[in-house]
Amino acid sequence: MNEHTHPHEHVHPHEPHDHVHPHDPRGSAFSRRALLSAGGLSIGALLLAACTAEPTGITGSSSSSPIGGAGAELPGFDEFASTVKTFVSGDYWMVESAGLPSHNMMVGITSWQQQFPFPQPFTGDNAFRLPVSPSLAETPVSARTGLFSGAIALAVNGVPIFNALNNRGDDALLAGELDEWGGHCGKADDYHYHVAPLHLESAVGFAKPIAYALDGYAIYGSLEPDGSALQPLDEYNGHTDENAGYHYHGTSTYPYINGGLVGNVTVSNDAIDPQPHTTPVRPAGEPLRRAVITDFETVEPGSYRLTFELDGQSSVIAYTVSDTTVTFDYTDAVGRSGTETFTR
Numbered sequence: 063m064n065e066h067t068h069p070h071e072h073v074h075p076h077e078p079h080d081h082v083h084p085h086d087p088r089g090s091a092f093s094r095r096a097l098l099s100a101g102g103l104s105i106g107a108l109l110l111a112a113c114t115a116e117p118t119g120i121t122g123s124s125s126s127s128p129i130g131g132a133g134a135e136l137p138g139f140d141e142f143a144s145t146v147k148t149f150v151s152g153d154y155w156m157v158e159s160a161g162l163p164s165h166n167m168m169v170g171i172t173s174w175q176q177q178f179p180f181p182q183p184f185t186g187d188n189a190f191r192l193p194v195s196p197s198l199a200e201t202p203v204s205a206r207t208g209l210f211s212g213a214i215a216l217a218v219n220g221v222p223i224f225n226a227l228n229n230r231g232d233d234a235l236l237a238g239e240l241d242e243w244g245g246h247c248g249k250a251d252d253y254h255y256h257v258a259p260l261h262l263e264s265a266v267g268f269a270k271p272i273a274y275a276l277d278g279y280a281i282y283g284s285l286e287p288d289g290s291a292l293q294p295l296d297e298y299n300g301h302t303d304e305n306a307g308y309h310y311h312g313t314s315t316y317p318y319i320n321g322g323l324v325g326n327v328t329v330s331n332d333a334i335d336p337q338p339h340t341t342p343v344r345p346a347g348e349p350l351r352r353a354v355i356t357d358f359e360t361v362e363p364g365s366y367r368l369t370f371e372l373d374g375q376s377s378v379i380a381y382t383v384s385d386t387t388v389t390f391d392y393t394d395a396v397g398r399s400g401t402e403t404f405t406r
């Protein structure tokens with residue numbers, strides 16, 4: 063349980079990248095020449111990619127003792143039981159996932175940080191934790207002025223949700239940083255949303271949450287859980303009703319998700335604690351301001367293919383994550399290509 067000493071770090075597009083993970087021994091070993099010649103791109107850091115994340119492992123790898131027993135599930139998560147595992151341990155619901163959705167990703171991003179979606183090891187002691195018995199805090203924690211580090215909620219498909227404001231205080235959606243599903247990747251190649259995944263409503267229905275805030279309170283979609291029209295919300299995007307108690311809603315305008323935590327939580331280093339950590343294993347990329355990601359494909363689990371356009375030229379990066387290696391294959395608009403493999 064090392065969340066206390068290594069809170070999730072997250073850098074957004076347009077941020078200067080002056081932090082290189084101190085434990086990365088690889089430096090700038092990757093060849094930039096082929097890429098730089100391909101289109102004048104500042105893209106070298108992109109293929110410095112090497113990841114130590116577990117490619118799979120959402121089942122059978124827990125080191126905790128599931129008190130809730132096998133098959134115990136929180137409403138909403140049960141719709142994604144093939145990729146998300148929940149069980150009770152002590153005061154928490156433990157939620158294990160690889161952090162990747164079944165829907166497509168990345169397409170629509172116009173300010174790309176040169177990060178890629180990688181499976182993440184949100185298992186065992188690094189699983190998400192949601193309080194079994196949420197309780198209202200005397201003083202809520204606002205996401206308007208803090209909580210810019212790490213997740214503040216978890217979607218029922220196992221994808222973390224970060225503050226709708228990036229760490230400059232800007233609306234990440236309006237800044238063009240998000241894909242069509244409201245997500246993008248952090249510097250650890252960790253996919254996450256910054257707005258409510260309202261598209262999950264079609265999978266879970268109005269009666270089940272689309273997400274949970276990390277204080278344990280549910281986040282429903284655009285209707286009340288009984289199917290009636292949405293009632294007025296407080297500044298945290300929540301309210302209380304006699305059936306569901308306090309709960310939040312996802313909305314299509316700010317704050318989009320929970321605008322803070324009304325429930326009791328511990329905040330440490332501007333992040334809710336505990337929560338899983340992710341570890342950057344390569345220098346952060348630089349924003350490709352004129353690049354547009356036009357296609358992304360999960361060829362098979364652990365194997366992906368990203369296409370982007372820059373100044374009218376299309377380039378493709380395919381990458382494969384195994385237990386021991388990460389391999390990147392790059393092909394530019396005129397057929398030049400390169401391959402690099404990293405040992406994990």
Ligand SMILES: [Zn+2]
Pocket residue numbers: 072074224246247248254256
């Ligand atoms: Zn982000």
Ligand SMILES: [Zn+2]
Pocket residue numbers: 282285286287293301303309310311
């Ligand atoms: Zn409601």
